[in-house]
Amino acid sequence: MQHRPQNWILILDFGSQYTQLIARRVRELNVYCEIHPFNKDLATFADNPPNGVILSGGPSSVNDENAPNINEDIFNWDVPVLGICYGLQILAHNEISGSVEKADRREFGRSELIVDDNTDLLKEIPEESVVWMSHGDHIKELSSNYEVIAHTDNAHVAAVRHDEKPIYGVQFHPEVVHTVYGGQILQNFVYSICHLKGSWTAKSFIESTIEEIREKVGDDRVICGLSGGVDSTVVATLVHEAIGDQLQCIFVDNGVLRKNEFQDVLDIYEDQLHLPVKGIDASDKFLERLKGVVDPEMKRITIGETFIEVFDEAIAHDDSYKYLAQGTLYPDVIESISFKGPSATIKSHHNVGGLPEEMNLDLIEPVRELFKDEVRNVGRELGIPEHFIKRHPFPGPGLAIRIISDVDRPKLDILREADDIFISELRKNDLYDEVWQALAVLLPVQSVGVMGDERTYEFTIGLRAVTSVDGMTADWAHLPHPFLAHVSNRIINEVRGINRVVYDISSKPPSTIEWE
Structure with a gap:
């Protein structure tokens, strides 16, 4: 089923790690959007073209052989376009070949944006504010059709506007939280420039x-x-x-x-x-x-x-x-x-x-x-x-992908008991709603332990709890150490077959939430 409403934003993805964040930020404005690959057949949208297009960033250089290119048919829609990072560079490159080159000083992380014109895209943005940069190339030459509306100390072209068409570009990433006024910039584009209302609820x-x-x-x-x-x-x-x-x-x-x-x-x-x-x-x-x-x-x-x-x-x-x-x-x-x-x-x-x-x-x-x-x-x-x-996500394949080996009833029984202790303790300690997802994993690792003066050689349980908004990215939950110690103690004492408990402190990316 396709639920695309009449008014929407198309996000063309050039491979950026932040593309899903663009969609999240636009939808937070109650405006529907969809992500599609940069080479999507635009005829797909002939019956209901978007009201605006956002070009994402990407890991490539526009000067690379076979670098992802823009389908210029998007300009036939005569709708506003916003290029972000690589999206801006491909706009500049298509105007003037060779206009983008490797920067003498790459720019990764926070930078100070200086606004030169705050009439439309940068409306209500302070003269100076923090933005998030992530690029090794920069724009050396800009077509006369564009004017610079913001810069940084390291990038003389940090935001641009076409002088005739509703085409804009920014070298930084407004979709990430580190860009302090990034939400306002996207709101300006979606509401004021694309003339959409926040009616998608x-x-x-x-x-x-x-x-x-x-x-x-x-x-x-x-x-x-x-x-x-x-x-x-x-x-x-x-x-x-x-x-x-x-x-x-x-x-x-x-x-x-x-x-x-x-x-x-x-x-x-x-x-x-x-x-x-x-x-x-x-x-x-x-x-x-x-x-x-x-x-x-x-x-x-x-x-x-x-x-x-x-x-x-x-x-x-x-x-x-x-x-x-x-x-x-x-x-x-x-x-x-x-x-x-x-x-x-x-x-x-x-x-x-x-x-x-x-x-x-x-x-x-x-x-x-x-x-x-x-x-x-x-x-x-x-x-x-x-x-x-508020129930935590639970995968369709269930505990089968939380047993990191072949699946049988004895292993399932062990994992069920450990998982039940972890989840029940989270609820008892008012921590369940503080995390996005919590789970126990039965690892294919047996190790030596000592219980009642006897040597044991039993399985290891991995505990995982993460914080997230939508599951696309996640950070490991910083649960209190005394709580983790208590859960570990209960599992080792109450679940036969377990003599060791570990806690997963990896984030997504680079890891995924589930282990398999």
Whole structure:
């Protein structure tokens, strides 16, 4: 499903590590935007062209052989364009070949921006403010069609404006928090220059999505696989609002859920959310398929294929089911495919890259273009209880990708107990809502320990807790040391098979939140 509203911003990605931040900042202005690779076929948008275009930064030099180039057809739309870092340099380079060269002094980190003209893009920006630079090239020569509207001590061209067309560029990154007035700059571009209003809200998304679902489904029926997480629950509630009893939800015990998860969540679905849900215990089938599988991608594929098989079996007697609804998110899509053109695939998700090539059901993915916090806001607008909205993300492949080896029942039992202790202690100490996600990982590492004067040789549990806004970037949570010591002590004393606990202090990037 495509939920692109009439008014929107197109972000063309040249490979920047900050591209997702641009989207986040624009959406925080309640303006819809989409990220597409720089070489996207623009004919795709012929029926609904964007109201503005942002060109992202990127790791290349415009002087590199085969450097990503701009599709100049965007100028035929006659809409405002904002180039950021590489995006500005490619604008300058296309005007004058050789206008960009390596800087004598590269500029990375904070810099002092001096505003020369604050009438439009830099409106309400102080004469001097801090911006975030990240570039090794700089603009040596600027076309006479452009005028400089800001500079720094090291970059005589830090922001520019075309003298006839609504084309702008900045050498710094307004999307990062270190650029103090970056949000204001993007607001100036989106509101004042592109003339958009902040009308894209959770409420408007729900209204348009319900209408789209009704139109697409018609009189057919939809089956929705519930994972127990926020994403699939919001999707189920959206679809239920749209088509009522034409929806049938299935909550599958895949054998890799957390302790008591299956029954506890099933009760919430039935008693609090009043969803039409059927619980299916398919744990034996999943665990049999996972036997001996070590590679995390194969785990995802195996679980994805088995889910579809279970769904197909559940509705084999009824050919009125035509659609499968699932909770794919924007980060899932970005991380699962080479969504940004030259970027590399990080990992597939069971509900994106793990689906079989041929299915008997067509997909409905209502929140495919949303970030996690946006999904939560939609859930709140739909009336889903706050205690459920605040549940930490839990991957579709469940504990299978938190066992860093092959999966079997004894390992699952160990991990479930350790995970339950960690999560329950976070709740008890009012720390659960302070972190974005917390999890325990069973490592394929056994080490020597001493318990009751006896030598042990048992497994290691890794604890991970991160803070984040949307899951695209994350920092490790600085949990109190006494708390971690208490959790470690409980796990080692109460969980047979564990004699060592470690805490993961890596951030995303370079690491991912999950270990697999």
